Amino acid sequence: MRALTSTLLILSLLTPSLASINPQRPFDANTSPEPSSSLDDGSVDRYDDQQVWRIDWSGMNDVNKRDIIDAINLLDFDIWHTTRSTIDIRLNPSQLNVLHSFIPSSHFTPFISNLQGLVDLSSDSPYLDQEAEEEEEEDEVLNSKSNITEDLRKKKNKSRKGKKPKSPKEHIDQYNLTTIETPFHDNFHPLKEMYKFGDVLISTFNGTNGIEVEEIDIGTTFEGKSIKGWTVKSHDHNNTKAISKAHNQPESGREKVENRLDDVELEFVVQAGQHGREWVGPSSALYFLHHLILRATTEPTSDAAILLRSIRFTIVPQINPDGYAYSRDKSRMWRKNRQEVGGKGKCLGIDLNSNWGYKWRSSKSTACSEGYAGKEAFEAYETKAMSEYLSGAGERSNRVRAFVDIHSYGQLFMFPFAHSCDDFPPDAEMLMEAGLGVAKAMRTKQGEGYEAGQACDLTYRAPGDAIDYTYGITDVRWSYSAELRDTGTYGFMLPPKLIRPTADELTAGLMYLAKFIYALEVNPP
Ligand SMILES: *[C@@H]1O[C@H](CO)[C@@H](O)[C@H](O)[C@H]1NC(C)=O
Ligand SMILES: *[C@@H]1O[C@H](CO)[C@@H](O)[C@H](O)[C@H]1NC(C)=O
Ligand SMILES: *[C@@H]1O[C@H](CO)[C@@H](O)[C@H](O)[C@H]1NC(C)=O
Ligand SMILES: *[C@@H]1O[C@H](CO)[C@@H](O)[C@H](O)[C@H]1NC(C)=O
Ligand SMILES: *[C@@H]1O[C@H](CO)[C@@H](O)[C@H](O)[C@H]1NC(C)=O
Ligand SMILES: [Zn+2]
Numbered sequence: 001m002r003a004l005t006s007t008l009l010i011l012s013l014l015t016p017s018l019a020s021i022n023p024q025r026p027f028d029a030n031t032s033p034e035p036s037s038s039l040d041d042g043s044v045d046r047y048d049d050q051q052v053w054r055i056d057w058s059g060m061n062d063v064n065k066r067d068i069i070d071a072i073n074l075l076d077f078d079i080w081h082t083t084r085s086t087i088d089i090r091l092n093p094s095q096l097n098v099l100h101s102f103i104p105s106s107h108f109t110p111f112i113s114n115l116q117g118l119v120d121l122s123s124d125s126p127y128l129d130q131e132a133e134e135e136e137e138e139d140e141v142l143n144s145k146s147n148i149t150e151d152l153r154k155k156k157n158k159s160r161k162g163k164k165p166k167s168p169k170e171h172i173d174q175y176n177l178t179t180i181e182t183p184f185h186d187n188f189h190p191l192k193e194m195y196k197f198g199d200v201l202i203s204t205f206n207g208t209n210g211i212e213v214e215e216i217d218i219g220t221t222f223e224g225k226s227i228k229g230w231t232v233k234s235h236d237h238n239n240t241k242a243i244s245k246a247h248n249q250p251e252s253g254r255e256k257v258e259n260r261l262d263d264v265e266l267e268f269v270v271q272a273g274q275h276g277r278e279w280v281g282p283s284s285a286l287y288f289l290h291h292l293i294l295r296a297t298t299e300p301t302s303d304a305a306i307l308l309r310s311i312r313f314t315i316v317p318q319i320n321p322d323g324y325a326y327s328r329d330k331s332r333m334w335r336k337n338r339q340e341v342g343g344k345g346k347c348l349g350i351d352l353n354s355n356w357g358y359k360w361r362s363s364k365s366t367a368c369s370e371g372y373a374g375k376e377a378f379e380a381y382e383t384k385a386m387s388e389y390l391s392g393a394g395e396r397s398n399r400v401r402a403f404v405d406i407h408s409y410g411q412l413f414m415f416p417f418a419h420s421c422d423d424f425p426p427d428a429e430m431l432m433e434a435g436l437g438v439a440k441a442m443r444t445k446q447g448e449g450y451e452a453g454q455a456c457d458l459t460y461r462a463p464g465d466a467i468d469y470t471y472g473i474t475d476v477r478w479s480y481s482a483e484l485r486d487t488g489t490y491g492f493m494l495p496p497k498l499i500r501p502t503a504d505e506l507t508a509g510l511m512y513l514a515k516f517i518y519a520l521e522v523n524p525p
Helices: 001-022 062-074 093-100 114-124 131-144 150-162 170-177 191-203 238-247 251-259 280-298 303-308 323-327 381-389 426-444 466-472 496-522
Strands: 051-056 078-082 086-091 108-112 211-220 227-233 265-272 313-314 398-408 412-416 451-454 478-482
Touching: 062 078, 078 280, 086 093, 086 478, 093 108, 114 238, 131 280, 170 191, 191 211, 191 227, 191 280, 191 323, 211 280, 211 381, 227 280, 227 303, 227 381, 265 280, 280 303, 280 313, 280 398, 280 478, 303 313, 303 496, 313 496, 381 466, 398 466, 398 496, 412 466, 426 451, 426 478, 426 496, 466 478, 478 496
Parallel strands: 265 313, 265 398, 398 478, 412 451
Antiparallel strands: 051 086, 051 108, 078 086, 211 227, 227 313, 412 478
């Protein structure tokens, strides 16, 4: 490790000079992995010459690790995942050479050698709404004033008439949400289909056995897409009297609030999709929502039904719709949102999970980096909108008591803080105990290992994390961040056939957590 330390020293001398040559792009455009950052030309990014490498950094101390991270950020290399002992990075051959010049190659293990091959494999086959989408395209042609001959227009119109028009009922049946076996959960979907899934949940289940399902509007993205959530609660909610009682009491500080916990309605919030390329999170969040509603509406004595009498669940499956759409349509590896950030060059986007406002710090990275934290906390439309939703709970006469932020990959279940292990949460012991139970519940499903612990300990320390904000500012006691599958084979490109087992694990974990909270806070022995 001696050699490493000295090369790091060289690097730390080297990097400022690299940066001063060209703060945006230390290397010439040929070595850049990020054609995606440039303006849209309609083509889809390819990753033919790129690989993902796992670097063993277990022998380094925190200072060395920080140097490495700073250097990588400065070079705009794409970090995929960090643990105590390893860091996964996407590199093209010349970037690999740069890293080899300061980290011995014995520390490198190939993680994904055929990146483009995996990108091709993970694309979904649009089985559900293929017809609907074709019709939509035809509509566009038929209704546009584009230059097509009247003949062609008539021909299209005629062939269209031959098709049986689809009734709305048939559409619902295609989703077939009366069973968790619906093929919807065997594929990734565009945002539009995910939102339609939510609509169909409402039309299928709202009002069934006292379960209410509502759509909520979280806000709007930079590109003008809406950020939607779905709230589930039971009609037999038990706290109306308690709330009016609570209103007559003077408010004073955290202790008072703690004491009248059972007087307010509790809310359990699940958010997914901060990072556009992590597709399995949003799909799994919808599966959990579906599971909860199905169980509660069909089985009045189920855990789901009992929990819903005291806890309202809110699922925001896609907090970063712009980034997700961009990852699907243009650049599979896209992580950030798509906001103009006024940087030099054409680079766009803020890393949402570096932009939340608790002990936020600006990062050394430029706007071209996938980890760009923004110029200030809550600069991103999406983090701002969600933070307003979370901090506005009081106005909805309730209290957000649990918040789980879903990511992939790594198979981890983590509690705050992420920014530093010196900032120790007063509830650490309880958070750890519940987290261990969640990880066990997830493991028990399919035998896949999940690890529980503190975020700063299990991953590289980074400020601006969502759970640091929810725990540190909005006072959400049960704040967790989950990394779903996998640990090494596919990374972000998890194939569609693994959505269901992954989502099933998440569901087991979230149900465990909700029951843990219920037993402790709603219905203590
Ligand atoms: C429409 O297309 C024809 C041939 O395909 C072309 O000659 C004509 O200029 C086009 N008209 C417009 C308005 O683009
Ligand atoms: C398509 O056909 C219908 C009747 O079948 C007709 O009313 C309509 O005007 C046609 N539209 C176009 C664009 O030709
Ligand atoms: C929906 O799922 C149920 C249960 O698996 C099945 O019996 C039914 O045929 C399905 N309906 C449609 C329209 O596929
Ligand atoms: C859902 O059902 C409740 C009553 O059970 C009703 O008040 C509400 O308007 C319904 N919401 C929607 C979106 O249909
Ligand atoms: C309402 O709360 C009381 C006391 O907490 C409990 O005994 C009762 O079962 C609850 N009712 C419902 C419908 O959950
Ligand atoms: Zn993530």
